[in-house]
Amino acid sequence: MDWNMTSRDVQSPVLESVFMFSGQGSQYFQMGRELFDKNETFHDWMLRLDGIVCELSGNSVIDALYSPAHGKGDVFDQILLTHPAIFMVEYSLAQTLMQAGVWPDMVLAVSLGSFAAAAVAGFIAVEDALTAVMRQAIAFEEWCQPGGMIAILADPALFAEDFLGSRSELAAVNFSSHFVVSARQTELTEIEAALKQHNTNYQRLPVGFPFHSHWIDEAKEPFEPFMRSIRRKEGQLPLACCDQATIVPGLADDYFWNVVRHPIRFRETTARLEQQGARRYIDVGPSGTLSTFLKYGMPAHSKSIVHPILTPYGFDQKNLAAVLASVRN
């Protein structure tokens, strides 16, 4: 496997496909519902994965995720459900694409999405990945203080301002006018008030913990021994890791901790990939957020194609058909 990807001929009609996997904050109730109801492959994989979660935790994710009592607008932030739910939707969507003939040449891993990305790339068995997801969720739930994350629609340089820098940690840099900060529960309202005063747009993410900050460090020790014992396999695909901002040759021992603890370097990672040449980026996350970040972040002359599939707006099947059509042409 040649890990040093060389610049590709941008006139080549066949673009390499990159599946992008997003993390906590991109989830919502009923996500993937249209595909669950109408796509057999997606449906079957969701059930299979739900079965594993049931055996591990006694609870069904699907029961909660697709319950008629929960609408898209309701906040879906209980980590014991959202952690596996995000994994399940991403992995099932990846399988759906592959079954339809769209195969990834690379995976791009963002935070929690790194688990599904690693499984799809062949570095870890899906059952082991899902078990790791559950173990991590339990560690956060049991050991961490509540906190949150705020997406800020501004130049990441704003983080240097005291009202942010002294109260929060930089969780992600997504493109030139989008970054995310993490803070303890007590600080969130004040940060938002200051942002309002500063006339800056922001959005609170549906998460209950300040991921990507030192305030989740209490969960490391309970999670670590298990993480080191996960069976690793020989990977089949290159994995672009937004923690390392590069393509990694394998999963480091503390990979599954680092990806949720260190800042997300999405802008940096995708810039590097873009330097190598055009690609087809397919967002397999629940919200299509990564495809949005990429569209805004790509250089103007880029020949890359970017596809969202799942979004809260309900065009899942249409978007999926568009990807298939694009790949075949």
Place this chain on the structure above:
Amino acid sequence: MIAFVFPGQGSQRRGMGQGLFDDVREYAAVEKEVDALLGYSLRKLCLEDTDNRLKETQFTQPCLYVVNALHYYTAVAQGVQPAYLAGHSLGEYNALLAAGVFDFLTGLRLVKKRGELMSQAKNGAMAAVIGLGASLITKVIDENRLASLDVANFNSPSQIVVSGPTDDIKRAGPFFEKGGARMYMPLQVSAAFHSRYMADAAKAFAGFLAPISLAPPKIPIIANVTARPYPAVNPSESIKSLLVNQIVQSVQWTQSIRFLISQGVTEFREMGPGNVLTKSVQQIQKEKDS
């Protein structure tokens, strides 16, 4: 041969009872009394749960008791007759109701009190140990100075719940995992139910039960505490004793289902929201066949 099984805390969910509150004739007649007894609209709490209180045991117990009963009445109206009854923790009260031991409102009074007493217990927690057998769990407890933990529920061959002081439950996780458990899943409960730490609640409940007279069961009920049918001798006193003990002792669910299978039960119907018990029965049946 059919057995009815009634779920307990954990099976509650917003939206439960949807359609049944109006369809079941028996409920229409008593809904006003139910709401008067509780001091709130039970239907509204089950269907909307706007304040997110359904998971608190003082609300879970009366709500689940009523919704389980609605499922039961629906089955009876369809002509289904069980040969045996069993309920998981709170669900045992539905089994007693179905057997005619007390009437609907008396049962509601009992579970309301049970819920209140249990909600007053503090500083305890519970966790499900997945994938480790009972003897290995005991080994982990003995070898790691975790003697403050009680084994609370035998839910299936691969799911056993431990119960004890909050800090001890929290720190026990790594030991069980090292001992081979696939998962150690803390449960969202407010106290160490089904353990020695509930002694005060049990004592208070015994006092509450004392003046209430109970009728002998018309259908055999398998008790959580013994995994055997309620005794026929001196039913009123023996039933009260078993219910009081149930608060401090483990729920022998796996053993109860195995007993029912040995008695010829071939079909288990879950009378309540969700399918937690159905899944546990499937696992118990699978293990038996292997």
